[in-house]
Amino acid sequence: MNIGLYLQLLVIGLSMGMIYAILAMGIVLLVRAVGVLNFAQGELFMLGAYVCYALTVQLHMPIYAMLIIALLVFVLFGTLFMFAVYWPLRNSKWPATIIISTLGASVVLKEVVKLIWGSVPVVQPPIIKGVLVMGGKIRIEYQYLFIIGIGSLLIIAVFLLFDKLFLGRTMQAAAQDSYAAQLLGIPTVITTALTYIISASLVGIGGWLVSPLFLVSTSLGSFLLKGFAGMVIGGLGDVKGAVIGSLLVGVIESFATLFTATFKDAVVFSVLIIVLIVRPTGFFGQKISEKV
């Protein structure tokens, strides 16, 4: 019984789970508040990593300045993204067009990043350096704890915003019936843009958090799938479920490395498939019924 090893794996699992949870929240927000599934979410995540890399390593900015500028960039990007991908298609008879458009956007983002920074991955130094050593044998890097900390803050913030605050409910009302919302004077442009901004910022920060652990590369977008797995396992369309599911995914993935390194991904996705067979709506999901 190697407690030390298990503790390490748990910390790593939870912190990766936080990252997946951030991604999952980003998707769920857009699904709940706008009604679309955003394929480019992973690339916005990747963009976050590159932007923060550019600001810290290439421009040598101090951390506080970097955070403010990065957030501004995310806000700008979220708005831009919405107007390019969602806004022109919001009334389309064919819902598949929006998905395909986000697909196009994900390709565009990936290629632009490649052109600016090249295809070779770059290295981002840890945000919090150093390692926590417990009992002489257990080594846990502070970076992981940092991720868990910031991740928890973000999750609480999102939960408060959408479940408790008026702003969140306004946005959801606008999503469920935009016509009625407009009649009530809710400016849907603004609520939609806000949702995109929050979503982009969330995953942008996620990209920043994860970049010291993995190389900053164009394949960071594939993290999205783990976030998606978490979302499905925890329950479709529900923020709470997405978070719990994603944390589970992170931990499962981490402990799976005890048995196999190559098929780590396959283990996670196999669990996903099993959950799909047994409980398609996930553990906490509810059926969203359509009004007939």
Place this chain on the structure above:
Amino acid sequence: MNVCMSYMKKQTRQFLVVAVILALAAVLVPTLSSHYVITVVNGALVFYVGCLGICVMLGYGGMVSFATISFMGFGAYMSANLSLKAGMPFLICMLGAMVFAGFCALVIGAILLRLSGTFFTFSTVALVLIVYDLFTNLRTLTGGPDGMGGIPPFNIGSFVADTSPKNFYFLFVASILAALFVHRLKYTNLGRRLAAVRDNEIAAATMGVDVYRTKVTAFVIAGVLSGLSGSLMVHNYHFVGSSSFVFDQSTTMVIMAMLGGVSHPGGVFLGTMIITMLPEWLKPLQEYIRLFYGLGVMLLMVFMPAGLWGLGEQISTRLKERFHLSRKTRIGADDASPKEVV
């Protein structure tokens, strides 16, 4: 009766025109084109058959699925193994590939299609990644990342395709048969059920359409077509490697289908040809090609979601109405006979 007669004549007319064009193509393309061009065209035809699966899923059924490339892989490896390890003739390998891919599609589709719309789409992405992992790591069956080489060429009896033009004939015939099948599919009761599922699931259910079963059927048909495509690929290039079955390639195929017009086999053909030829025409701009694809798709969705074929249909309808050429069937009018020229 009059209605029936004019209907048949229109069908035969269209059929003859298309048949003539195809016959010309069959003769001219291999003789007039350089060896290199034929090779490129062959590559396009291989993907065309797989894209026809996207036509069925997305064009007819409104379901976005990226699984095509994985089923191409299943078909490819099955065909490769049957021919290399079991020494089977090409036709058996091809059939084996189609059956295997179809079976996998049945099992996988039955699971994934329990998810609604956009979540289903995401799950197909996950599928591509898992399957790619499997292809790269199950070395005994797939040869791993190095792949399997030396796969025998197309053959029927003693006719062996040892040159590119001969490959072209096999691919050409396979493509035509697949395209005819998919085209005809639209006018069957399954085609209508798919359209109902695409446009209005609830109304479909109340009109007797088993939504789940219809979706799975479409997925299996797409799977079989992808399996065929995989088999064609393997015998065309005499090689198969896991790097062909990456997610990026799947998105390219979706773009091929959407550019030309995903709802029509002819449109899919246009899109496939253009996207395959594009890297050849734009050689100096190689680096930017995928960027163009991405931007192109976004613009396409806004301005031309029906693709080039849809644009063509719009133009032809307008022209017909302008010059009073369209024949429409009037229902419920007291004055005119059932057939009336507008």
Place this chain on the structure above:
Amino acid sequence: MDKLLTLSQVNKRFGGVVAAKDVNMEVYAGEIHGLIGPNGAGKTTVLNLISGITPVDSGTITFLGRDITTMKPHDRARMGLGRTFQTPRFLDRSDIEENILLANDLNERISFFKSFVSPKSKTFIPHLDELTRVADFSFYLEDNISSLTYGQRKMLEIVRSMITSPKLILVDEPAAGLNNVERDRVMTLLRLAANDRGIGIVLIEHSMDMIMDCCQNITVLNFGEVIACGSPQDVSNDEAVIEAYLGRRKDA
């Protein structure tokens, strides 16, 4: 006369809201059975329960002598249970012909293989023409649904349902949004279905003229419960019904 449909102690809750409570109902062949009640009484819910879009919590539904309580919607439709909606639901990316052919598939059940090799069926055209003349409007088969007006679409939905050769049609507010002329046409269509074809109709309507004119029996719902059931005369004189619609007299 044959009994087509029986609802027996059907219950449905949505969270805390009771949408249907111990609902009993019987519909016979050739009968136009009205289903009325104030807004929010649960009328559309009852239709959804019958057509299978919403599952029941408890109780049984019997159609043509078979227990369909747990049957899927498409299986019920295949048994001959038709449905129209408050807002007409059509395949709006196909032309009218495709829409009607889809309905005709229920009428003419051929295998996939047969539909693959034979040309497009034209057998439905005379029937479609006849019904459309009764409804007194016209269109081109090859046009898109969007070329029809709202009223025409509502009427076409009923016609489409009749093409499927149903035994029973659930009709949800067919006259809503229609002018008087169109309402008359709808009534003519419904009467044709019931009297000439022996089709049972469950009719939700707010237009009392239509209900009193067409229906042989009426079930009145309020807050999900059946408060009255009987002929139009009985129901219009029923105390509970009057109270539900108009409220109680102050000095009663």
